[in-house]
Amino acid sequence: MSTKINELQIIENLRSIAGRDSLGLLDDCAVFGEYVITKDVLVAGVHFFPDDAPYNLARKALRVNLSDLAAMGAEPFGVLIGACLPKDISAEWLNDFNRGLKADIEEFGVQLLGGDTVFHDGALMLSVTAIGKTSKPLLRSGAKIGDNIFVSGALGGGYLGLQNKLKGRGDLRYELPNPRIELGIKLREIANSCMDISDGLLLDLNRLCEASKVGAELVSAQIPLADMAADLLEQISGGDDYELLFTADCDAVAGCYKIGKIISGQGLKLDGKLVAPKGYVHN
Amino acid sequence: MSTKINELQIIENLRSIAGRDSLGLLDDCAVFGEYVITKDVLVAGVHFFPDDAPYNLARKALRVNLSDLAAMGAEPFGVLIGACLPKDISAEWLNDFNRGLKADIEEFGVQLLGGDTVFHDGALMLSVTAIGKTSKPLLRSGAKIGDNIFVSGALGGGYLGLQNKLKGRGDLRYELPNPRIELGIKLREIANSCMDISDGLLLDLNRLCEASKVGAELVSAQIPLADMAADLLEQISGGDDYELLFTADCDAVAGCYKIGKIISGQGLKLDGKLVAPKGYVHN
Known part of the structure; x- marks a missing residue:
């Protein structure tokens, strides 16, 4: 019989294999050199509504990660975006999403560094990695x-x-x-x-x-x-x-x-x- | 009427808003300071089979990203893992997945720096961000x-x-x-x-x-x-x-x-x- 498990147990299990710079997975970001880094996953139906407007959705996906940088006292430096898109997504939706990305990239002075997009049969999923710089990380x-x-x-x-x-x-x-x-x-x-x-x-x-x-x-x-x-x-x-x-x-x-x-x-x-x-x- | 769009068009659209350090999204990684960074998304049914054994699946998810570091002439430094897990996933599956992660983290001398896990109604999705170090990035x-x-x-x-x-x-x-x-x-x-x-x-x-x-x-x-x-x-x-x-x-x-x-x-x-x-x- 299989055993159910929750998110906190998963983090607990991963903590045992986490690296030194991960700060024990206890903080909002990991710290390496002058950089801090964080990664949040957002899924339709869990973190946002499937019909949320793409312009603001792109900005929310960025901002929840930028908030982790703020928590460490870091200036935004770069972001990478992973997206699993429903196969029937429209060019209009994507254009609005990209306009939202562009608006916040400019507003927060952060670089789009890369990413990956995949089409699939499921719901919209966004994974953002954000990198910041700080002389003194707040813990x-x-x-x-x-x-x-x-x-x-x-x-x-x-x-x-x-x-x-x-x-x-x-x-x-x-x-x-x-x-x-x-x-x-x-x-x-x-x-x-x-x-x-x-x-x-x-x-x-x-x-x-x-x-x-x-x-x-x-x-x-x-x-x-x-x-x-x-x-x-x-x-x-x-x-x-x-x-x-x-x-x-x-x-x-x-x-x-x-x-x-x-x-x-x-x-x-x-x-x-x-x-x-x-x-x-x-x- | 909505217009269909494909992955290459998306990358083309993002290129116009990509940052200087992204190298125009043309390379396997972005380069910043002595670091390179990449991010790949893997989805069940697209990049792997839903019933693939979790031990090797964890390692594959890491390795396709480590391969991007290799392509830039970089040593692996750190990884962050985002996972959207089906709600009925078992503790046994996760234990095997974590054992696979641990094995490759040790084999490749890379630190687990952080990540995010979410349970949802859909298929398994993995998003890995990998950071490498190189004195001279290969382009x-x-x-x-x-x-x-x-x-x-x-x-x-x-x-x-x-x-x-x-x-x-x-x-x-x-x-x-x-x-x-x-x-x-x-x-x-x-x-x-x-x-x-x-x-x-x-x-x-x-x-x-x-x-x-x-x-x-x-x-x-x-x-x-x-x-x-x-x-x-x-x-x-x-x-x-x-x-x-x-x-x-x-x-x-x-x-x-x-x-x-x-x-x-x-x-x-x-x-x-x-x-x-x-x-x-x-x-």
């Missing part, structure tokens, strides 16, 4: 007890955007994330630890705490939400926000929100009570 | 008139292996290519141009000639074939051989076969007659 493992915890913007927009999409309404908060490149570069000199929030604040902060061997306490009233009237826990355990989460030994960082403190021990507290690190896990 | 565009043309081994094994696979018989020539890493490194000091043969000698030599703005003449009796009794044209226009094709201003290279000469003009001649650059094109 998840650097949080110090006493650090303040910051986020770069309102959380929950990705979650609320997804709810709208499920009702058939377009929502750019889900369709077009905004990688915090400039902030990431600035944080090289400020942050002790950093990552991007792709699976929700609680789950991702817990990952940062585990990597740093610390705990964290959050103050709900200080957490900026996309909809202050909507449910807090749903907005901080949904996916696709792509804001930066970082810790620093200072009281304020321009444009960012201080939401809590790094403490000794382990686990997360919200308003003084332990909270489960619930987050967005595909399937 | 397709360096062939000189008067160069001899060489290949690193017998051609047609991939094609004949595929025919066996289609009859339900295993064939390692198709299932497990052998990237010519050591030869690629040696060729840095010897070859004027180089690439790997993934789509057949004729099609790939024509690409090399176009990149170098030259023509080529081949002597059929000098072309080493996997089966000297089987059809020549089929064996030099089938895919999946992954031997190196290179040109050099010398008469012999140890372990390699001299198969013809670079000439002025354009197009390919076989035994004095023009021959169409037929090759293996997916779909």
Whole structure:
């Protein structure tokens, strides 16, 4: 009989064969020389809707990877795109997709370095590899007890955007994330630890705490939400926000929100009570 | 009405937005600093058989990318693996796949740097990014008139292996290519141009000639074939051989076969007659 397995078990298994520069597969990118590198796979029906407009879809596929570069404090350098395309895809669709690629390649000053396209009988799949450059990579493992915890913007927009999409309404908060490149570069000199929030604040902060061997306490009233009237826990355990989460030994960082403190021990507290690190896990 | 499009048109469209370091998307890898990088996507039913054994499949996915590094005269440095896995995949399958990865990571001295796995309703897809290092990248565009043309081994094994696979018989020539890493490194000091043969000698030599703005003449009796009794044209226009094709201003290279000469003009001649650059094109 065969045994079922999930994504986290796979990563755990791969960790045992991962290379030195992979940083134990714990960070948003691997680091080699002055470069950092990341790779994300996006599949129709899992990470986006099959009928999403190709112009923004191309940009989203780039941007979720550029967000990983931002999390490492890196400037975008180059991208490679792998695409498995349904056989009946139209030239119009591809032209719009390429226009989207071109727009973001120019906006973020990144080079298209290569890629591979395949036609097949299945759904659309995109695989993007992004390379960045940084003099000082930001890691998840650097949080110090006493650090303040910051986020770069309102959380929950990705979650609320997804709810709208499920009702058939377009929502750019889900369709077009905004990688915090400039902030990431600035944080090289400020942050002790950093990552991007792709699976929700609680789950991702817990990952940062585990990597740093610390705990964290959050103050709900200080957490900026996309909809202050909507449910807090749903907005901080949904996916696709792509804001930066970082810790620093200072009281304020321009444009960012201080939401809590790094403490000794382990686990997360919200308003003084332990909270489960619930987050967005595909399937 | 929508318009159909093929893989070559896509590459042509992307070329207009490709970056400087992409080398116009004409080579086996992009070059940046001392590094080269490549990315290949493999899909079940297109590049391999859905029931291929996972141990060798993992190694094939790595090796077709390592072959691109060999073509640039690069040493393997790191790989990132993206995988879209069918939801009903078993832990046993994944364990065998990971064992294959581990075996080749060790054999080729390459680091696993990262990756991404997704479960979905469709077929198995693998996307591998490979990074190499070289002091002097070998390009397709360096062939000189008067160069001899060489290949690193017998051609047609991939094609004949595929025919066996289609009859339900295993064939390692198709299932497990052998990237010519050591030869690629040696060729840095010897070859004027180089690439790997993934789509057949004729099609790939024509690409090399176009990149170098030259023509080529081949002597059929000098072309080493996997089966000297089987059809020549089929064996030099089938895919999946992954031997190196290179040109050099010398008469012999140890372990390699001299198969013809670079000439002025354009197009390919076989035994004095023009021959169409037929090759293996997916779909």
